[in-house]
Amino acid sequence: xxxxxxxxxxxxxxxxxxxxxxxxxxxxxxxxxxxxxxxxxxxxxxxxxxxxxxxxxxxxxxxxxxxxxxxxxxxxxxxxxxxxxxxxxxxxxxxxxxxxxxxxxxxxxxxxxxxxxxxxxxxxxxxxxxxxxxxxxxxxxxxxxxxxxxxxxxxxxxxxxxxxxxxxxxxxxxxxxxxxxxxxxxxxxxxxxxxxxxxxxxxxxxxxxxxxxxxxxxxxxxxxxxxxxxxxxxxxxxxxxxxxxxxxxxxxxxxxxxxxxxxxxxxxxxxxxxxxxxxxxxxxxxxxxxxxxxxxxxxxxxxxxxxxxxxxxxxxxxxxxxxxxxxxxxxxxxxxxxxxxxxxxxxxxxxxxxxxxxxxxxxxxxxxxxxxxxxxxxxxxxxxxxxxxxxxxxxxxxxxxxxxxxxxxxxxxxxxxxxxxxxxx
Numbered sequence: 001x002x003x004x005x006x007x008x009x010x011x012x013x014x015x016x017x018x019x020x021x022x023x024x025x026x027x028x029x030x031x032x033x034x035x036x037x038x039x040x041x042x043x044x045x046x047x048x049x050x051x052x053x054x055x056x057x058x059x060x061x062x063x064x065x066x067x068x069x070x071x072x073x074x075x076x077x078x079x080x081x082x083x084x085x086x087x088x089x090x091x092x093x094x095x096x097x098x099x100x101x102x103x104x105x106x107x108x109x110x111x112x113x114x115x116x117x118x119x120x121x122x123x124x125x126x127x128x129x130x131x132x133x134x135x136x137x138x139x140x141x142x143x144x145x146x147x148x149x150x151x152x153x154x155x156x157x158x159x160x161x162x163x164x165x166x167x168x169x170x171x172x173x174x175x176x177x178x179x180x181x182x183x184x185x186x187x188x189x190x191x192x193x194x195x196x197x198x199x200x201x202x203x204x205x206x207x208x209x210x211x212x213x214x215x216x217x218x219x220x221x222x223x224x225x226x227x228x229x230x231x232x233x234x235x236x237x238x239x240x241x242x243x244x245x246x247x248x249x250x251x252x253x254x255x256x257x258x259x260x261x262x263x264x265x266x267x268x269x270x271x272x273x274x275x276x277x278x279x280x281x282x283x284x285x286x287x288x289x290x291x292x293x294x295x296x297x298x299x300x301x302x303x304x305x306x307x308x309x310x311x312x313x314x315x316x317x318x319x320x321x322x323x324x325x326x327x328x329x330x331x332x333x334x335x336x337x338x339x340x341x342x343x344x345x346x347x348x349x350x351x352x353x354x355x356x357x358x359x360x361x362x363x364x365x366x367x368x369x370x371x372x373x374x375x376x377x378x379x380x381x382x383x384x385x386x387x388x389x390x391x392x393x394x395x396x397x398x399x400x401x402x403x404x405x406x407x408x409x410x411x412x413x414x415x416x417x418x419x420x421x422x423x424x425x
Contacts, residue, residue, distance in 0.1 A: 010174035012138050015115055017171035019142025021164035022108060024149055025085060026050070027239050028164075029097065030222025031155045031232060032089070040227065042094040044344020047219030048337055049098045051211075053105025055333035061110035065117070071176065074114045077107040078172045085165035089158050115175070140247045147236040155232055191320060196312070196327045202373045203312035206266060207328050209362045210308065211335025212342065213273070213301050216359055217242050219340040220347075221294075224355040227347060234287060241291045245299030253303040262311040266304065267370040273300040274363030281356040297359060304366075305332070 026047075033043045064073050084104045088097060119135055146164075153159035197204045221242065225235035257265050273296065280293035309328060316324055339358075346354030 010177075011115060011119055012134055014171040014173075014175040015135065016138040016142040016145075017167045018108075018111065019139045020146045020149070021081070021085065021168040021171070023143035023146030024160065024164040025088070025104070026218060027147060027150060027222040027235065028155060028160050029088065029101075030220070030224075031150070031226055031235060032092075033097075033223065034226030035156050036092050038094055040223065040344045040348045043223045044220065044340045044347075046094060046097045046101050047223065047340035047344075048215070049101030050105035050108075050219060051215050051333060051336040051339070053102040053107075054109045055105075055330070055337060057106035057109025058113065058329065058333065060106075061113040064110060065114060070114050070118065073110055075172065075176065077110045077114075078168065080104075081107045081111070082165045082169045085161055085168065089161045118175075137247070140243050144240045144243050144247075147240040150236045151233050191324050191327055193327050193331065196324050196331075199315050199324070200312040202263060202266065202370055203308050203328060204331055205369050206270075206304065206308045206311075206366050207332040208335040209366045210301065210304050211332040211337075212339035213359050213362050214305070214332075215336035215339030216343045216355065217298060217301070220343045220355060223344070224347070224352050228284065228352040230287075237291060238294055241294035242298030243302075245295035245297070246302030249299030250303045250306075253300075254306065257307050257310055261374075262307060262314065263370050263374050266307055266311065267367050267374070269300045269304055269307070270363045270366035270370060272363075273297045274360045274367060276300070277356040277360035277363060281353045281360065284353070284356065293356075301359075301363070 029046065030043065033046065038046070061073070081104055084100050084107075087100060091097075116135070119131055149163060150160065152163075191199075193204070221239045222235050225238050230238060253265070253269065276293045276296035280290055280297070283289040284293070309325065312324060312328060343355055343358045346358050348354070350357060
C-alpha cells in the first residue's frame with residue numbers, strides 16, 4: 001500500500017480534489033436551483049445533462065487522447081471544468097445550466113479516462129488491485145468531503161462556486177508536474193450489446209436499472225432535499241450518507257459475492273435498497289430515519305455496480321471481459337440519462353416522495369428480475385477467491401476495463417500456479 005501511495009500520491013491527491021469539486025457542483029446546483037425558483041422538471045433536465053455529456057465523453061475521449069495526447073486532453077478539459085464552475089452563478093438560466101452540465105459531464109469523463117490510464121501505467125501487476133481500490137476510496141472521500149464544504153458560505157452567492165473552481169484548478173498541478181511518462185493507449189474491440197445480453201441478461205438489465213438509481217442519487221438528491229424543506233446542512237448530511245454507506249458496505253458485499261451465488265446477493269441487495277427507499281418515503285420527515293435510509297440505499301446500490309460486472313464475468317472467457325466492460329458501462333449510462341428525468345417527473349406529480357418511490361420501483365424490479373433469472377439458469381460455482389474488484393458507478397469505462405484486466409491477470413497467475421503444482425505432483 002505504501003509503495004502504491006509513493007508512486008501515485010500526486011494522481012490520487014489530484015483526483016480527490018477533483019471529486020471534491022464534482023461533488024460540490026452536483027449538490028450545490030440542486031440547492032441553488034431551488035433558490036432561483038427552477039421547477040423540478042427544469043432541474044431534472046439540468047441534472048440529466050451531466051450523464052448525457054458523460055456518456056458521449058466516454059466514447060469520444062479515447063480518440064481525443066490518441067490524436068493529441070494525454071497531457072493536452074487533461075489540461076484542456078480541466079480548464080474547461082474550472083471555467084464552467086464560475087459560469088453557473090453568473091448565468092442563472094435553466095437552459096444555460098443544462099448546456100453547462102452536458103459540457104462538464106463530457107469534460108469529467110475525459111479527465112477520468114486520462115487519469116485512469118495514467119494510474120494503470122504507474123501500477124504493476126503486483127499492486128494494481130491496491131491502486132484501483134485506493135483510487136475508488138479517494139473518489140468517495142472527495143465526494144463526502146465536498147458536502148461538508150457546502151456549509152461554509154451562502155449557496156445564494158458566488159463563494160461556493162469559486163471554491164470548487166479553485167480546487168479543480170489546483171488538482172491538476174500535482175498530476176501534470178509529477179507524471180512524466182505518457183502511457184500507451186490501445187483500443188479494445190467491444191462486444192455488441194446483443195452479445196452481452198445473451199451472455200448475461202441479468203447483468204444488462206441490472207446495469208440499466210442501476211444507472212437510473214445512481215443518477216437519481218447523484219443528480220437529484222439535493223433537489224429532493226430542497227423540495228423536502230431540508231436546510232443546507234441537512235442536505236449535505238443526506239447526500240453524504242449515500243456515499244458513506246457505499247464506502248462501508250462495499251467490501252463486505254464484495255467478500256460475500258465471491259462465496260455465494262451472486263444472483264442471490266443481487267436479489268437481496270436490490271430488495272434491501274427498495275425497502276430502504278420505502279422506509280424513507282413513509283418516515284422521511286424524521287431526519288435520522290432519512291439519514292439511515294440514505295445510508296442503506298447508497299450502501300447497497302453502489303456495490304451492485306461491481307457485483308453485476310463480476311456476475312457477468314462468470315460467463316465470459318478471460319479475453320472477452322475487458323471488451324464486455326465497455327458495453328456494460330454504456331448500458332449503465334443509458335439508464336443514468338433517464339434517471340433524473342423520470343425522477344423529476346415523479347417528484348412533480350407526487351412531491352418529494354417521488355424521489356424514493358422511483359428508487360424503490362427500480363430496486364424492486366431488479367430484485368424480481370434476479371429471482372426470475374434464478375429459475376432460468378443454473379448458478380455458477382464460485383471459488384473463494386478475490387475476483388470482485390471495487391468500481392464506482394461514476395467511474396469511466398477505463399476504470400472498469402482496468403479492473404477487468406486486473407481480474408484476468410490474477411486469474412491467469414492462479415491458473416499458472418495451479419498448473420505448476422499439478423505438474424510437480
